[in-house]
Amino acid sequence: MPGGIDPHTHLAMEFMGAETIDDFFSGQAAALAGGTTMHIDFVIPVNGSLSAGYKAYVVKAKRSVMDYGFHMAITKWDETVSREMEVMVKDKGINSFKFFLAYKGSFMINDEFLLEGFKKCKSLGALPMVHAENGDAVYEGQKRMIELGITGPEGHALSRPPVLEGEATGRAIRLAGFVNTPLYVVHVMSIDAMEEVAKARKAGQKVIGEPVVSGLVLNDTVLWDPDFQTAAKFVMSPPIRAPGHGKALQAALSAGVLQVVGTDHCTFNTTQKALGIGDFRKIPNGVNGLEERMHLIWDTMVASGQISVMDFVRVTSTECARFFNIYPRKGAILVGSDADIIILNPNSSFEISSKTHHSRTDTNVYEGRRGKGKVEVTIAGGKIVWENDKLKVIPGSGKYIEMPPFNYLFDGIEKADTNYLSSLRAPVIRSTRIDAN
Ligand SMILES: NC(=O)NCCC(=O)O
Numbered sequence: 134m135p136g137g138i139d140p141h142t143h144l145a146m147e148f149m150g151a152e153t154i155d156d157f158f159s160g161q162a163a164a165l166a167g168g169t170t171m172h173i174d175f176v177i178p179v180n181g182s183l184s185a186g187y188k189a190y191v192v193k194a195k196r197s198v199m200d201y202g203f204h205m206a207i208t209k210w211d212e213t214v215s216r217e218m219e220v221m222v223k224d225k226g227i228n229s230f231k232f233f234l235a236y237k238g239s240f241m242i243n244d245e246f247l248l249e250g251f252k253k254c255k256s257l258g259a260l261p262m263v264h265a266e267n268g269d270a271v272y273e274g275q276k277r278m279i280e281l282g283i284t285g286p287e288g289h290a291l292s293r294p295p296v297l298e299g300e301a302t303g304r305a306i307r308l309a310g311f312v313n314t315p316l317y318v319v320h321v322m323s324i325d326a327m328e329e330v331a332k333a334r335k336a337g338q339k340v341i342g343e344p345v346v347s348g349l350v351l352n353d354t355v356l357w358d359p360d361f362q363t364a365a366k367f368v369m370s371p372p373i374r375a376p377g378h379g380k381a382l383q384a385a386l387s388a389g390v391l392q393v394v395g396t397d398h399c400t401f402n403t404t405q406k407a408l409g410i411g412d413f414r415k416i417p418n419g420v421n422g423l424e425e426r427m428h429l430i431w432d433t434m435v436a437s438g439q440i441s442v443m444d445f446v447r448v449t450s451t452e453c454a455r456f457f458n459i460y461p462r463k464g465a466i467l468v469g470s471d472a473d474i475i476i477l478n479p480n481s482s483f484e485i486s487s488k489t490h491h492s493r494t495d496t497n498v499y500e501g502r503r504g505k506g507k508v509e510v511t512i513a514g515g516k517i518v519w520e521n522d523k524l525k526v527i528p529g530s531g532k533y534i535e536m537p538p539f540n541y542l543f544d545g546i547e548k549a550d551t552n553y554l555s556s557l558r559a560p561v562i563r564s565t566r567i568d569a570n
Pocket residue numbers: 143264368369370371397399418419420
């Protein structure tokens with residue numbers, strides 16, 4: 134099959150007072166061992182500067198062992214940001230921008246700037262992405278938990294319930310519809326958010342929903358574990374939800390309501406997670422998944438009969454290549470495509486453990502999981518990099534993949550705008566005469 138493409142990772146990311154323990158070397162080594170041959174990471178601007186952020190990430194990615202691309206986060210709005218977005222698209226090969234509706238006081242931006250960002254993305258042919266949670270309400274929910282004396286990891290889930298994800302997802306979708314731009318919703322974690330995506334797609338709106346492995350296969354009961362370390366490793370945003378949400382997301386994935394599976398790989402070790410002992414708001418948010426994604430999706434979705442092998446390739450690779458406009462170079466086995474290929478043996482089994490995984494983190498949120506379907510060989514760029522449970526990787530061998538704007542979702546956007554304009558009624562010409570009496 135074509136190698137996996139993970140549309141959502143955070144390697145060497147500075148976040149919540151810590152830096153993720155996996156960098157572009159260890160995170161990518163883990164990815165290759167799990168059959169993923171390309172990932173798209175989020176560049177975080179430095180003090181709001183896109184160019185400074187881009188430069189920093191070019192340095193971070195120097196030791197790459199596999200191909201990668203960048204999305205860019207937009208964390209503030211002004212003329213410079215608007216101009217720099219243009220540079221990122223036209224000169225740097227970035228065709229997607231992420232807007233955080235959560236993380237009040239750090240990454241979050243308001244609706245006025247979200248609208249500006251959506252308009253700019255549309256004009257550049259870049260895909261806007263949203264982290265959809267209502268950041269103001271999350272802030273309120275966090276205060277409420279602390280006042281109630283709930284300071285442990287369970288407070289994380291209780292302070293940001295599904296309704297806040299549903300609200301922000303619906304709002305972002307409606308604003309994208311108002312601007313008439315395609316939209317990509319990252320880490321859809323709840324039924325509430327998924328149903329907003331479903332409703333919009335049914336109405337013909339170009340909305341992409343990305344579930345992540347943790348949301349598909351885990352549930353939030355672990356956040357109530359009495360051991361802080363055990364519970365804290367599962368803290369991510371939006372939170373892993375109550376039992377039932379994961380199964381509904383799986384059904385949505387098999388029905389095509391959700392389209393591509395990411396990981397949101399963002400790893401912090403036990404010492405880093407301990408920053409939040411006594412205050413869940415300080416636990417660095419993020420879980421692992423780069424190495425586990427292909428195995429868990431195969432086992433959960435294909436081995437269980439929920440999706441076909443063809444669908445597996447679509448949701449783990451091809452569709453991602455199409456959304457980010459690099460198909461058929463990536464996401465296919467064709468003459469002229471990059472030779473990123475995996476051999477997955479459906480009859481052999483895998484077992485996940487922090488003792489054997491390739492990530493640098495000392496825990497694994499999928500610890501102890503076993504299943505059917507193991508990636509036995511990974512070929513990246515025509516070279517065997519994973520075979521007989523051994524990695525053969527060369528730091529610096531990974532290439533930066535430039536992604537051009539105007540993917541297929543932009544087809545028809547201009548036409549719809551023209552139709553909209555001509556559908557507006559002719560302006561009313563009113564008399565300004567005022568009668569004397
Ligand atoms: N998701 C998460 O908890 N950490 C990474 C940052 C983000 O994607 O929101």
